[in-house]
Amino acid sequence: METKEFRQSAHQLVDWMADYMENTSRYEVKPSIRPGDIKKQLPSAAPVEGEAFSRIFDDFNKIILPGMTHWQHPQFFAYFPTGASGPSILAEMLSSTLGAQCMIWLTSPAAEELEERMMEWLRDMLGLPKSFTGVIQDSSSSATLVALLTAREMRSGYSINQKGFEGNHRFRVYTSAQAHSSVDKDMKIAGLGIDNLVKIEVDETFAMKPDALRKAIDHDLQNGFTPLCVVSTIGTTSSTAIDPIDSISTICKKYSCWHHIDASYAGTALLLPEMRWMSKGAEAADSFVVNPHKWMFTNFDCSAYFVKDKDALIKTFGILPEYLKTPEDHLVNNYRDWGIPLGRRFRALKLWFVIRSFGLKGLQDKIREHISYGQWLKERIAGTPNFQLLAPVPLNLVCFRFVPEGIKDEGSLNEINAKLLSSLNATGKILLTQTKLGHTYALRFVGGSEKTTLGDIQQGWALVEKMATSLKLGKKDLG
Numbered sequence: 152m153e154t155k156e157f158r159q160s161a162h163q164l165v166d167w168m169a170d171y172m173e174n175t176s177r178y179e180v181k182p183s184i185r186p187g188d189i190k191k192q193l194p195s196a197a198p199v200e201g202e203a204f205s206r207i208f209d210d211f212n213k214i215i216l217p218g219m220t221h222w223q224h225p226q227f228f229a230y231f232p233t234g235a236s237g238p239s240i241l242a243e244m245l246s247s248t249l250g251a252q253c254m255i256w257l258t259s260p261a262a263e264e265l266e267e268r269m270m271e272w273l274r275d276m277l278g279l280p281k282s283f284t285g286v287i288q289d290s291s292s293s294a295t296l297v298a299l300l301t302a303r304e305m306r307s308g309y310s311i312n313q314k315g316f317e318g319n320h321r322f323r324v325y326t327s328a329q330a331h332s333s334v335d336k337d338m339k340i341a342g343l344g345i346d347n348l349v350k351i352e353v354d355e356t357f358a359m360k361p362d363a364l365r366k367a368i369d370h371d372l373q374n375g376f377t378p379l380c381v382v383s384t385i386g387t388t389s390s391t392a393i394d395p396i397d398s399i400s401t402i403c404k405k406y407s408c409w410h411h412i413d414a415s416y417a418g419t420a421l422l423l424p425e426m427r428w429m430s431k432g433a434e435a436a437d438s439f440v441v442n443p444h445k446w447m448f449t450n451f452d453c454s455a456y457f458v459k460d461k462d463a464l465i466k467t468f469g470i471l472p473e474y475l476k477t478p479e480d481h482l483v484n485n486y487r488d489w490g491i492p493l494g495r496r497f498r499a500l501k502l503w504f505v506i507r508s509f510g511l512k513g514l515q516d517k518i519r520e521h522i523s524y525g526q527w528l529k530e531r532i533a534g535t536p537n538f539q540l541l542a543p544v545p546l547n548l549v550c551f552r553f554v555p556e557g558i559k560d561e562g563s564l565n566e567i568n569a570k571l572l573s574s575l576n577a578t579g580k581i582l583l584t585q586t587k588l589g590h591t592y593a594l595r596f597v598g599g600s601e602k603t604t605l606g607d608i609q610q611g612w613a614l615v616e617k618m619a620t621s622l623k624l625g626k627k628d629l630g
């Protein structure tokens with residue numbers, strides 16, 4: 152592409168982007184298409200001759216856009232929000248333009264030093280102890296894997312890295328029955344085995360029961376296992392349950408277990424001093440992960456991993472082939488040794504733009520506002536006949552279900568609520584997702600995009616009520 156064409160097209164795209172950001176709510180949140188609808192519009196072979204950008208962009212509008220789920224839609228209430236904001240997008244543009252690799256200091260000195268500084272800013276903004284050192288990973292899944300591998304290596308005297316598993320390590324990892332599936336996945340990848348992930352029972356708030364944790368560890372010790380790590384959660388994915396971090400830290404100290412805290416989503420709320428009760432005891436943990444790419448208006452990917460013993464981290468991942476040696480190695484952070492991939496994007500830039508552009512206060516205002524939406528919805532549901540709250544609402548995620556008059560059978564309630572969800576999502580006006588809390592099917596409603604307002608939440612809820620009352624219940628449902 153000639154520079155002239157790039158310049159013209161870029162201007163055109165920036166206008167498109169600004170229009171999109173202003174008018175996202177004009178789109179259906181989720182497209183009404185079937186699997187294969189998009190692929191069949193794409194030629195089966197790559198073009199031999201290059202095509203004009205205008206044609207490519209036309210096809211983006213014609214083929215791709217109608218097949219997108221609009222995560223930045225103000226009435227996207229599904230999963231957890233994924234961050235995006237003006238300053239973050241602008242930083243991504245610059246970072247793509249620089250096209251730099253940020254694996255060692257020498258390959259991008261400013262990127263390395265900005266990342267150091269951003270991790271210090273973020274650590275202090277979240278009220279985490281100074282003894283933590285941060286590094287940006289691509290995702291929480293990777294960050295938790297990094298924690299498990301570091302724990303594994305420290306505990307085995309770095310022998311598994313050297314010799315592989317010799318069959319005599321019987322490590323156990325503990326997490327709550329409500330923990331994210333990435334912990335299971337990481338057990339597979341780390342060679343620890345899913346069978347060695349012990350799921351600890353939760354209490355009525357869906358938080359881990361420390362007594363059950365202690366019992367499970369004692370039981371394992373009696374049976375010849377080595378307790379390795381506990382992964383606790385601040386803000387579970389199903390219902391933002393908050394594990395008792397303080398008690399878990401104490402247990403980890405007693406049994407010499409690594410304590411990793413998964414605060415992927417809810418960690419951002421630690422920007423608010425009044426929410427720091429959630430992280431009480433985190434100062435005694437070994438590692439902590441939060442995703443600014445979820446609730447901190449920063450585009451994917453940007454996962455901040457904080458670790459106490461950074462030497463153990465580097466010892467676990469360090470490599471030093473001749474072609475990567477530099478004279479500054481002893482003076483700087485070479486982030487290639489702080490995680491899994493060698494190549495790394497310049498992710499600190501968007502964090503810098505976001506934090507400076509919002510300011511700590513601007514971020515706090517937004518998060519407080521989002522939490523108040525959750526509290527509004529909680530009150531509203533509590534006061535609406537035939538609706539039931541299914542979990543505490545510490546933040547902005549509300550789990551609820553519809554309980555129509557006269558229906559008591561749990562199986563029927565689960566079916567009715569699944570039907571309610573699919574009817575709501577078929578409107579294209581809002582998007583919700585579901586979870587299971589115990590055996591109970593729950594609808595999840597979470598509003599945390601930059602552009603979401605209380606009005607959006609109220610409109611969304613009005614639709615839920617309307618749809619629920621118009622649901623045609625079969626004879627079977629009504630027993």
Ligand SMILES: *Cc1c(COP(=O)(O)O)cnc(C)c1O
Nearest residue numbers: 290291292331333387388415416
């Ligand atoms: C989203 C989420 C994850 C996974 O995050 P990725 O960055 O997508 O890997 C892990 N744990 C919790 C609690 C989450 O909410």
